[in-house]
Amino acid sequence: MINFNGLLSSREEFRLSLNNRAFKYGDALYEDIKIAGGIILFWESHYFRLMASMRLLRMKIPAYFDMGFLEKEILKTCSIQKDEAHLIRLTICRKDSENLYAKEQNIDFYIETTCHVEAAYPAFKSLFEVDLYKDFYENASLLATINTSSNLIPILSKIFADENDLDECLILNSNKNVIGASIGNLFLVKGYSVLTPPAEDGCKKGILRNEIIKLIKKSALYQLEEISISPFELQNADELFLVHISYGIIPVSKYRKKEFNRQTADYILENLNLSIQEITKGK
Incomplete structure (x- = not known):
């Protein structure tokens, strides 16, 4: 599933604009997150790292963009798929723009889910x-x-x-x-x-x-x-x-x-x- 600014869609249905700044200019940050047993692991650490990264990139952080809001959006994205554990990628980028410089620093967010992972980390047995x-x-x-x-x-x-x-x-x-x-x-x-x-x-x-x-x-x-x-x-x-x-x-x-x-x-x-x-x- 894909969650774009709170709206859910399948990967097949989702369309990315050609003016998307992550695609066009690499103007985005992301956070890889694991969920096990309905719990976002180390969520507070993820959230504070995300806020620090957004400030470093001078993105405008919406007033509603608190821990509770993002937690609900992440769990909502996973709720349709009933797997025990999920991997999540939360991506944040400035809103679409045709030009390199964006006059406004407002943001879009994307949440992608990956299923079929184990709650516990498996032992890696292969040579590396x-x-x-x-x-x-x-x-x-x-x-x-x-x-x-x-x-x-x-x-x-x-x-x-x-x-x-x-x-x-x-x-x-x-x-x-x-x-x-x-x-x-x-x-x-x-x-x-x-x-x-x-x-x-x-x-x-x-x-x-x-x-x-x-x-x-x-x-x-x-x-x-x-x-x-x-x-x-x-x-x-x-x-x-x-x-x-x-x-x-x-x-x-x-x-x-x-x-x-x-x-x-x-x-x-x-x-x-x-x-x-x-x-x-x-x-």
Whole structure:
């Protein structure tokens, strides 16, 4: 289903204007969201990230655009399909305009649903090989930390991975530090230390990244540090794993000639799913 400004339609019925600014100029942001057991997971975090992103892009936030309104619209979009869990993409863009500069900053919103996902994140069992993408670099800027519809570097990195029989490529910033991958945030494990790039390096401020940081900080086994990660450190790591709200945790099995274990990733996945159980049971 598609929800456009509160109006529901099927994907087949929905039509996008040629003057849509997301399509025409990449003038849009989006939020990937998971629903389990009728509960929007980590909804408050999603909402505040969305508001911060809209302010950064100088979009006009309507007075009615509060947490309750968006929650109702998201759940309304899912209500027709009776699956246990859903993936949602909430896209916000400035209203249609023929010109690059929009005189008005009013917005449209789109909510897309994807069904047939599990409430708990499944364990990723396949081998997963990565390398570096070095054709282009992301800027280490605040703009790089939000999800916009301008995603050329992640797209090109994924094409490069496919052309070289890799599962994914890691993306570098202009300082040549690793900031993540096209499919999510990066975590590196060395002994009992878990490292992840800081937002200042230009990594996405992913919601699942934040939740996993919280889980690690609560753990008595591991220490969490947000710190720049150089490509050299990848070779010395015990584990690498990628995270995203849509699929959970993907352990990396190989980077170049280095192979990794997955003990920490499995431990975090188990605790993440327990956290989701608590959220859905407490509804």
